[in-house]
Amino acid sequence: MTSTNSTTLFTGKKQIQRVLRAIKDLCFPPSCISCEISLPESRLLLCGQCLGELHFTESPLCFRCGRVFPGRQGGDHLCSACMKSSLYYNRARSLFIYDDRVSDLVHGLKYSCKTSVLETFNILKTKSRCLDDLSTFDYIVPVPLHVKRLRQRGYNQALLLARTFFYEEKNKIKNDILLRIRNTPSQTGLNGVERRKNLKNAFQVSDQKNVSGKNILLVDDVFTTGSTVNECARVLIQAGAGNVDVMTLARVRE
Numbered sequence: 001m002t003s004t005n006s007t008t009l010f011t012g013k014k015q016i017q018r019v020l021r022a023i024k025d026l027c028f029p030p031s032c033i034s035c036e037i038s039l040p041e042s043r044l045l046l047c048g049q050c051l052g053e054l055h056f057t058e059s060p061l062c063f064r065c066g067r068v069f070p071g072r073q074g075g076d077h078l079c080s081a082c083m084k085s086s087l088y089y090n091r092a093r094s095l096f097i098y099d100d101r102v103s104d105l106v107h108g109l110k111y112s113c114k115t116s117v118l119e120t121f122n123i124l125k126t127k128s129r130c131l132d133d134l135s136t137f138d139y140i141v142p143v144p145l146h147v148k149r150l151r152q153r154g155y156n157q158a159l160l161l162a163r164t165f166f167y168e169e170k171n172k173i174k175n176d177i178l179l180r181i182r183n184t185p186s187q188t189g190l191n192g193v194e195r196r197k198n199l200k201n202a203f204q205v206s207d208q209k210n211v212s213g214k215n216i217l218l219v220d221d222v223f224t225t226g227s228t229v230n231e232c233a234r235v236l237i238q239a240g241a242g243n244v245d246v247m248t249l250a251r252v253r254e
């Protein structure tokens with residue numbers, strides 16, 4: 001191999017990443033994150049069967065909160081919950097319905113910080129059209145963790161997702177605009193009313209000048225009742241934000 005050929009081979013970040021991944025796959029043979037069957041490479045951490053069982057969100061859905069309506073008939077419309085609730089965000093969209101497959105991926109991201117999981121999400125993002133509904137935005141704001149939780153986990157999964165999904169617009173990602181000032185107990189197992197109570201005074205905008213008139217996209221991992229993102233949106237809108245949209249990786253099916 002000539003030196004010119006070898007230079008060409010190893011130029012470009014993507015090529016280097018590919019080679020490093022091949023070495024890693026050789027040392028640690030990858031398996032499907034859900035059913036654990038062996039995989040030829042770690043770029044996509046789901047086997048064909050588990051991949052086929054993922055449910056991307058699609059119409060008909062509530063054009064406000066993104067709730068997916070059963071069946072394929074009819075167009076997007078407002079759901080009954082959105083008619084009754086005080087919503088501060090404009091639109092919320094998710095890539096997937098939260099099920100066992102997505103749960104395995106989210107668990108891999110949250111508790112073992114598998115970077116290959118992020119690459120898997122990035123590949124899957126291109127198969128969804130959910131982002132088309134969202135407004136153009138000035139800033140991308142991950143839902144913040146309290147500093148104590150951040151120290152325990154070592155990273156904020158919402159920030160990792162924002163960096164993965166919006167790599168091309170990474171200069172818009174701001175993780176110092178919205179702060180979590182109260183370390184609230186986990187929302188797991190709480191109903192809608194309890195969740196809202198649990199989140200009271202949990203968030204604060206660091207400097208109102210930063211958000212005044214801005215269009216903001218909030219990013220989080222899972223949309224359950226929407227209480228967390230709605231509370232973040234409320235704080236941002238009350239600090240003067242022009243519009244808040246929400247993107248989550250997955251949403252729980254009602």
Ligand SMILES: [Zn+2]
Nearest residue numbers: 032035047050
């Ligand atoms: Zn599988």
Ligand SMILES: [Zn+2]
Nearest residue numbers: 062065079082
């Ligand atoms: Zn709705």
